[in-house]
Amino acid sequence: MVPADAVKDLAPAGALRAAINYGNGVLAQRGPTEQEPRGVAADLARALGERLGVPVHFVSFDGAGKVFDALSAIPPDPQAWDIAFLAIEPLRAAEIAFTAPYVLIEGTYLVRKDAPFRSVADLDHPGRRIVVTPKSAYDLYLTRTLQHAELVRREPPGATGLADLFAREKLDAMGGVRQLIGRYLGANPELHVLPDSFMEIRQAMGTKQGRAIGARYLREFVEEMKASGFVADALKRSGQTATVAPPEG
Incomplete structure (x- = not known):
């Protein structure tokens, strides 16, 4: 039995508003309608709604940064979303109460085969330019950690995304999720994905800070979904390859 206070925290309007980020195709894929998304994120949202005994309403976004920005929209929309599926990041954690990760994916670089780069460390030098999606987990991480290379932030332009822009502007690399840039x-065929990674992207569920009871239930829910095999099965159903995160330590 789910505590009534947890239901109130996670679905205060009587429906569970779940933010779905289509910018990460490992976690979410579009379905026939906006209310029929596919992928592990959508499956987790539906399972949570069933537990809470409330309907699920999906709120669509095309990038993780836009999911986060919805929290501080002007005028504010207190019901923009109740739960979201985002990578754990210090900047985001100020506003979002995260669970432990349920999936682990890698951030790495797409480069030209004829470029002299053999490792991610080869890119962090003066004069190197790396294109990333603004406010993505890897943008936030590289902003904190790169010492010399320049980040070029661009929204993905159309279906072919940043790869065309990467080639057109003769940039040195494109940062992203290994499975997606691959x-x-x-x-x-002239492009190449580097074999190592610059970060481990820890994908988690989250709710707004201040919803302590709901956040605690959400953490327990994620641990159960990992342990039961639900997360692994959902990835398989959606045809995606990723690592199920270990139990919270």
């Missing part, structure tokens, strides 16, 4: 290789 999809460009079929149509672009």
Whole structure:
């Protein structure tokens, strides 16, 4: 039995408003309608709604930064979303109470095969330019950690995304999720994904800070979904490859 206070925290308007980020195709894929998304994030939201005994309303976004920005929209929308699926990041944690991660993915670089880069460390030098999606987990991480290279922030322009821009502007690399940037290789054999990674992206569920009872229940829910095999099965159903995170230590 879910505590009534947890239901009130996570679905204060009587429905669970779940933010779905289509910018990360490992976690979410579009379905026939906006209320029929596919992927592990959507499956977790539906399972949580069933536990809480409330309907699920999906709120669509095309980037993680836009999910986060919805919290501070002007005028504010207190019901913009109740739960979200985002990578754990210190900047975000000030506003979002995160669970432990349920999926781990890698952030790495797409480069040209004829470029002299063999490792992610080769990119952090003066004069190197790396394109990233603004406010993505890897943008936030690289902003904190790069010492010399320049980040070029661009919204993905159209279906082919940042790869075309990367080639057109003769940038040195494109940062992103390994599985997603690897999809460009079929149509672009001159490109190469580096074998190592610059970060481990810890994908978690979260709710707004201040909802302590709901946040505690959400953490317990995620641990159960990992342990039961639900997360692994949802990834398999959606045809995605990622690592299920270990139990919270």
